[in-house]
Amino acid sequence: MRYLIITCLLLSGCFAGRGQQLFTQHYPIEVYQGASQNWAIRQDKNGVLYVANTEGVLRYDGNKWDLISLPNKASISSLDIDSTGNIYIGSDSEIGYFQRRLGGKYKYISLLAKLPDSCKYDSNIGLVRVFNKQVFLLGKDHVYIYTQDHFKILRTHCKGFLLNKNTLYAQRGDALYKYKNGDFETTPYFKTPAEMKYKWITDYRPGFFLILDGKNQAWIVDEKHPDRGHILSEELNRNLKNLKIETVTCLDNGNIAVHIGEGILFFNKEGKQYSHIANDKLIRWGSLFEDKQHNLWANADSDILQIITSSPLSYYDDKNGLQGFILSFGRKDNHHYIGTDNGILYMQDRNTFIRLPETKGTIWSFQQIHNKLYVAEDSGVLELDGKKATKIIDQDLVFSLCEIKNQPDKIIISTGWEGLWLLHKKSKTWTKTKIKGFTEEVRFMQEDEEGNIWASQHNNSIWKLKLNERMDSVISQTIYDTTKGLPANTNNRLLLLNGKIVATTVDGIYSYNHGSNRFE
Secondary structure, three states, X not given: OOOOEEEXXXXXXXXXXXXXXXXXXXXXXXXXXXXXXXXXXXXXXXXXXXXXXXXXXXXXXXXXXXXXXXXXXXXXXXXXXXXXXXXXXXXXXXXXXXXXXXXXXXXXXXXXXXXXXXXXXXXXXXXXXXXXXXXXXXOOOEEEXXXXXXXXXXXXXXXXXXXXXXXXXXXXXXXXXXXXXXXXOOOOOEEOOHHHOEEEEEEEEOXXXXXXXXXXXXXXXXXXXXXXXXXXXHHHHHHHOOOOEEEEEEOOOOOXXXXXXXXXXXXXXXXXXEXXXXXXXXXXXXXXXXXXXXXXXEEEOOEEEEEOOOOOEEEEXXXXXXXXXXXXXXXXXXXXXXXXXXXXXXEOOOOOEEEOOOOOOOEEEEEEEOOEEEEEEOOEEEEEEOOEEEEEEEOOOEXXXXXOOOOOOEEEEEEOOOOEEEEEEEXXXXXXXXXXXXXXXXXXXXXXXXXXXXXXXXXXXXXXXXXXXXXXXXXXXXXXXXXXXXXXXXXXXXXXXXXXEEXXXXXXXEEEEOOOOEEO
């Protein structure tokens, strides 16, 4: 976890920048216990996942994997599930379905005998789609439609099926043919305009298609007006222009997953890339699947990958430029900073961090004081303005800084072995004065509404300090520990929340109650 930062996003980020990274869960072959190659993925109404595998059908209920095999152990390359839970499969030697019985067992029922002899050897099914209580199976030269224990056979060559707004289409050439009255229409229902001749087409949202043309431009087309179309996003097209694209998948939230040979890129509705999944193994082009929980699944050699696209959380690591031990975070306006044991990292864009060259020491904390951002580091205090860091005072091992309300020219700093100091700004120059009467190491400081300074460290209790008027001496101090409501005397970190003193502890968050003079 050394390089890990988690950040809340509104998944809103080009290929050169990896982007905010989505959490992933790998299920290697040792876990799912099947063959190395996986193909189509589907999910039933109960959320159970099914994966076509060279040794059968993999079933995953969110807890464990099971393998359901054909009687002849044939490879399964395609599948879909009907409303009753039957799993229809396509294979190079079989057509049929697994029927679930009592006790969760499955029985395979072959439908091969229901095909005429002339078609049994064309049963290499590349795609299965269940639609309106019918099962559509795509063979090399035929489409087989299974309804009420009978097959209807259409001699046609299709590239695939497309579902949109409860309508099924067959893809042939640059056109879609609508399924209607038991057949696919003989004339195209939808033909791509010449200027956007597509190399990929998919459903975008009900009633609309997303088309990727030969120039890697993404178009949105209304199915009612196929002669019209508009560019989805100029920025998206710029980002896609020089990529070798295998497939495009539109997610339910409007974002777009683009599988390229080197991984999967994620773009938001505005065309900005917000994440990238590296393809350290071969992710198969036809196997991207979004489940009912809005997470994306992808198949790779000897691995099934779940990409957590439903979560508002993502993370940064060394691939985004993070280096060193992460100790602190700072922000002012649109500038974001990370404090490390080797200087300050600055968020160059939504994807990349760079180190500010004039910062090399250990950065213990950031503090925004009277609309300026200050930094506690191991050789003094810095003032940050965008990418510019200016040393305002020299001091060994400064851990934290405390704002003094209504006194923008004063800051209290804590040190590792020299106690507390008062910084005072006159004109443009800062001076420092030792605060007498307190010599403890302090890691965290806050001022309360009465002007008391609260202080804590990792290995001791919490102090409330009262300073004299000149703020150069501690005139009283009170210790808060387990006798004052804290769950432990160590690891108490002080925060100011809505003007109140708050401590994060080993057992939750505690607030100081002024009336009872205790934490609770």
